Amino acid sequence: MHEEIFDVVIIGGGPAGLAAAVSASDNGAARVLVIERDRELGGILQQCIHNGFGLHRFKEELTGPGYALRYIKMVEARSNITVMLDTMVLAVAADKTIVAVNSRDGMIKITAKAVIFTMGCRERTRGAIRIPGSRPAGVFTAGAAQRMVNMEGYLPGKKVVILGSGDIGLIMARRMSLEGTRVEAVLEIMAYSNGLTRNVVQCLEDYNIPLYLSHTILAVHGNGRVTGVTCAKVDAAMRPIAGTEFYLECDCLLLSVGLIPENELSRELGIEMDGRTSGPVVDQLRQTGLPGFFAAGNVVHVHDLVDFVSEEGEIAGKYAAWHANGKMGDCGCLITVKAANGVRTAVPQVIRAVSGNTEPVRLYMRVEKPEKNVTLAILSDGQVLLERKLRVAKPGEMIVVDLPVENIKKIGDDITVVLKH
Amino acid sequence: MENSWKADVVIIGGGIVGAAIARELGKYKLDTVLLERYPDLAMGTTKANSAILHAGFDAPEGSLKALLNVRGNELYRQLKHELGLELDLTGSLVVATNNEEMDVLAELKVRGQKNGVEGLKIIGREEALTREPNLSAEVVGALYAPTGGIMWPFGAALAFAENAVQNGVEVRINCPVTKIEVIEGKVTGVYTPDGFIAAKYIINAAGIEADNVSRLAGDDSFTIKPRKGEYILFDKAVGNLVKTIVFPTPSKVSKGILVAPTVHGNVFIGPNATDSDDKGDLATTGRGLAEIVARAQKLVPNIPLTSSITQFAGLRAAADCGDFVIRASNLTKGLVHAAGIQSPGLTAAPAIGEMVVGILGELGLELKPNTNFNPVNPPKLVFSQLDDEAKMTAIKENPLYGRIICRCETVTEGEIVAAIHSLCGARTVDGVKRRTRAGMGRCQGGFCGPRVTAILARELNIPITAVIKDTADSQLFFNKIPGSCEVTGDA
Numbered sequence A: 001m002h003e004e005i006f007d008v009v010i011i012g013g014g015p016a017g018l019a020a021a022v023s024a025s026d027n028g029a030a031r032v033l034v035i036e037r038d039r040e041l042g043g044i045l046q047q048c049i050h051n052g053f054g055l056h057r058f059k060e061e062l063t064g065p066g067y068a069l070r071y072i073k074m075v076e077a078r079s080n081i082t083v084m085l086d087t088m089v090l091a092v093a094a095d096k097t098i099v100a101v102n103s104r105d106g107m108i109k110i111t112a113k114a115v116i117f118t119m120g121c122r123e124r125t126r127g128a129i130r131i132p133g134s135r136p137a138g139v140f141t142a143g144a145a146q147r148m149v150n151m152e153g154y155l156p157g158k159k160v161v162i163l164g165s166g167d168i169g170l171i172m173a174r175r176m177s178l179e180g181t182r183v184e185a186v187l188e189i190m191a192y193s194n195g196l197t198r199n200v201v202q203c204l205e206d207y208n209i210p211l212y213l214s215h216t217i218l219a220v221h222g223n224g225r226v227t228g229v230t231c232a233k234v235d236a237a238m239r240p241i242a243g244t245e246f247y248l249e250c251d252c253l254l255l256s257v258g259l260i261p262e263n264e265l266s267r268e269l270g271i272e273m274d275g276r277t278s279g280p281v282v283d284q285l286r287q288t289g290l291p292g293f294f295a296a297g298n299v300v301h302v303h304d305l306v307d308f309v310s311e312e313g314e315i316a317g318k319y320a321a322w323h324a325n326g327k328m329g330d331c332g333c334l335i336t337v338k339a340a341n342g343v344r345t346a347v348p349q350v351i352r353a354v355s356g357n358t359e360p361v362r363l364y365m366r367v368e369k370p371e372k373n374v375t376l377a378i379l380s381d382g383q384v385l386l387e388r389k390l391r392v393a394k395p396g397e398m399i400v401v402d403l404p405v406e407n408i409k410k411i412g413d414d415i416t417v418v419l420k421h
Numbered sequence B: 001m002e003n004s005w006k007a008d009v010v011i012i013g014g015g016i017v018g019a020a021i022a023r024e025l026g027k028y029k030l031d032t033v034l035l036e037r038y039p040d041l042a043m044g045t046t047k048a049n050s051a052i053l054h055a056g057f058d059a060p061e062g063s064l065k066a067l068l069n070v071r072g073n074e075l076y077r078q079l080k081h082e083l084g085l086e087l088d089l090t091g092s093l094v095v096a097t098n099n100e101e102m103d104v105l106a107e108l109k110v111r112g113q114k115n116g117v118e119g120l121k122i123i124g125r126e127e128a129l130t131r132e133p134n135l136s137a138e139v140v141g142a143l144y145a146p147t148g149g150i151m152w153p154f155g156a157a158l159a160f161a162e163n164a165v166q167n168g169v170e171v172r173i174n175c176p177v178t179k180i181e182v183i184e185g186k187v188t189g190v191y192t193p194d195g196f197i198a199a200k201y202i203i204n205a206a207g208i209e210a211d212n213v214s215r216l217a218g219d220d221s222f223t224i225k226p227r228k229g230e231y232i233l234f235d236k237a238v239g240n241l242v243k244t245i246v247f248p249t250p251s252k253v254s255k256g257i258l259v260a261p262t263v264h265g266n267v268f269i270g271p272n273a274t275d276s277d278d279k280g281d282l283a284t285t286g287r288g289l290a291e292i293v294a295r296a297q298k299l300v301p302n303i304p305l306t307s308s309i310t311q312f313a314g315l316r317a318a319a320d321c322g323d324f325v326i327r328a329s330n331l332t333k334g335l336v337h338a339a340g341i342q343s344p345g346l347t348a349a350p351a352i353g354e355m356v357v358g359i360l361g362e363l364g365l366e367l368k369p370n371t372n373f374n375p376v377n378p379p380k381l382v383f384s385q386l387d388d389e390a391k392m393t394a395i396k397e398n399p400l401y402g403r404i405i406c407r408c409e410t411v412t413e414g415e416i417v418a419a420i421h422s423l424c425g426a427r428t429v430d431g432v433k434r435r436t437r438a439g440m441g442r443c444q445g446g447f448c449g450p451r452v453t454a455i456l457a458r459e460l461n462i463p464i465t466a467v468i469k470d471t472a473d474s475q476l477f478f479n480k481i482p483g484s485c486e487v488t489g490d491a
């Protein structure tokens, strides 16, 4: 078996992994390795040829590949970062040995001092949400269709219905329109869109594509290819309402019904998971419950803005380098962060009191459902540590709050994030 | 007809029954041709069923079902080794939740013993729960059958066909029989889009279509009604829900909704039973899926609904007599039926093969042994099952084994290329899936689908737009529309 030794090994070369590599290198890791299963770096960004990336980070509107390229250049500029492309990580052991495979070297065993998981996420499928009907060709997840259209140059269909109004669904509605295909409708089971508001406007309204809120698909029809779908309105409990059924003719159904962090490797290690994010529980250094194993980006929780993904990658890279160099020191007591009362997820789930650390802790949160004029409150022991007024809060848009370190010193065992009406 | 040739025996239908008959005929010096209408073998009932190797206690004593089930179960144990079948004798439990059901179990046990099933045992609540801790707390006892098992039906059908081809049988896909020529009450051949094949013996193994095929030859002695069964399959992550096959106590009409593991480490629930008139209707229904969930939960309460990965339906080919129809036609000479093969048809298939060959012999077909018959299929490389050393060697010999195409099931490009170029090779994305498992995992081809499509196009030397999912009209991708707005990255 081909064997190699590195200080920090990063699994997944998307924006999280690239930022982590750069940061690990800049923070003193001697040998950094990025392992990527695809034929190029950049992750999901390579298929996102629309613009809208990097507004926070670079104060510019870049395309996905454009954003990726900035980081790829930073990686290339650092001679201590090695990249293995077309290489799949098969297993990671608790002693930080990694087994990977590619055509060139065959089976590869890598020993690391710190490991960063940046595997991104996969798409929820038709089978996972159990849409009844026949099983013809022409049902695709939106991301798979996006790759086919933008990277391979083929169309998944010519008359399209999209289920799910998350960002990928919205972006694909516009893309398919630009490609000259008809988008009959976008259906959303919730009473609101899960995508960014700017995407609802720019991808649907600008193209006169109807958005059916509180609607779902009851059946897929067709034998060889999809010929249509039966749709219906749903009630508050998301049950179809009898009598509201209608048929939409189409040859293609695209599904944008959720992303699931790709945590098979982390799960096999027994790393503690957060049932709500489907990602590992991490502290503010992006260290998981298993010392020396870090995680960042969509593998931790699904992001909508790549800027935050890069930010998480940088944090993970820095502390992975510290860990590799034995600089982590004593991490004091753990504080648990709980999401409650209208707040669905909060990351990091754990805060450590790190001696000498004066950086504020940045909390990323998502709400349960759309709200107007609410207050986000961070509480500890019944005391309010911090409050933030929100004119609107939507599940599709991450809320980011910096918790100053002096506030953290005040708190007891845990803190809770809630919405107050 | 511009194209015509001769064969000794024509088999109509490339499901597990047709394939098992072909394999059996490969033991003799005969020109045998198997014709399958679809682009792949086993795309009918054989691809969508419970995949259980039944022990044989269900069918009434003396029925063909009972006889051939028990014989088939026995035959598979050797076939597993000869053909490298994925088959696992997990044992099965029929679970009772009250005393009336316990009485039914006692009857089943007696019936099974009459049918020749070995090792049947009634066990108490405690033992049942020890074997299967996730069973409902209501269980009062169970009938345990050690010879019950699970199998991979597509794999078995393919292995039968591959072995048949290796022994001289010809297999043709995309080759529907459209007409059967009958002269003076005797079959003389079949018409297909490929041409006319003259043959004195024709075997009807056309599954759900067997009555229509029989009518092509002027025999309307039976009809086949489809009865749909729906299923939900769950992720490997919850594959340890049950270790054995768990049946409810059967009712008069059906074996009921079961909960069972698969040979690939998943677990499934189903099937229900809905009579239908449409032989093309394989759609699952909201009502049907809800029904199987509700009934499966009575057996195993914590069905992991959030981990479902796919749903599908299969059609039972129910003959009006209720039993298998395996006999020479009474109306048309030279026509032999292997029809009405409902459950336990998978289990019975190799025994049906033996029986059909016996009937051909009785009809006067000369059965000279094929002295070159090789019962063994060459082993296939399954990358994920190799140890690291063997993986290394495989990649050194062929670097395509170093490229993972399906991340969920760890399937390499080497395996996919081999599946395309092997005997009865894959011509469709689903064909690759059923041979290699690429696309069968939790992401259901979201990741590997486009990649498999590209490999098929390259290996078959066809454009991407000509690659199909399963049937001839199931094109997956289209060319872009010329002149439409092209927006490219400005990176």
Ligand SMILES: Cc1cc2nc3c(=O)[nH]c(=O)nc-3n(C[C@H](O)[C@H](O)[C@H](O)COP(=O)(O)OP(=O)(O)OC[C@H]3O[C@@H](n4cnc5c(N)ncnc54)[C@H](O)[C@@H]3O)c2cc1C
Pocket: A011, A012, A013, A014, A015, A016, A017, A035, A036, A037, A038, A042, A043, A044, A045, A048, A051, A052, A053, A054, A087, A088, A089, A090, A118, A119, A120, A121, A143, A146, A167, A168, A171, A262, A296, A297, A298, A299, A302, A303, A304, A305, A306, A307, A309
């Ligand atoms: C369709 C779509 C549109 C978006 N639009 C915008 C937008 O307009 N603006 C914006 O700011 N953000 C947008 N985003 C969000 C942002 O791009 C993503 O959140 C970000 O790319 C996630 O980065 P990541 O590195 O965590 O994951 P990914 O980009 O998914 O990268 C993960 C990488 O890990 C690799 N990998 C996984 N497992 C293994 C393994 N076992 N071995 C080796 N490699 C492995 C994968 O191949 C992949 O390259 C969009 C996202 C999508 C999907």
Ligand SMILES: Cc1cc2nc3c(=O)[nH]c(=O)nc-3n(C[C@H](O)[C@H](O)[C@H](O)COP(=O)(O)OP(=O)(O)OC[C@H]3O[C@@H](n4cnc5c(N)ncnc54)[C@H](O)[C@@H]3O)c2cc1C
Pocket: B012, B013, B014, B015, B016, B017, B018, B019, B035, B036, B037, B038, B041, B042, B043, B044, B045, B046, B047, B048, B049, B050, B051, B052, B053, B054, B175, B176, B177, B178, B205, B206, B207, B208, B209, B213, B228, B229, B230, B271, B314, B315, B316, B317, B341, B342, B343, B344, B345, B346, B347, B348
């Ligand atoms: C819900 C359900 C559950 C089951 N569970 C089990 C079980 O657990 N255990 C068990 O042992 N059995 C089970 N069975 C039964 C088993 O699946 C079937 O008995 C078996 O698959 C039948 O195989 P076959 O070859 O007869 O039919 P098929 O697989 O349907 O094959 C017939 C073939 O003939 C082809 N064909 C039709 N017309 C023509 C034509 N004109 N020209 C050329 N080709 C043609 C078709 O395309 C098809 O490929 C189950 C069945 C169902 C429906």
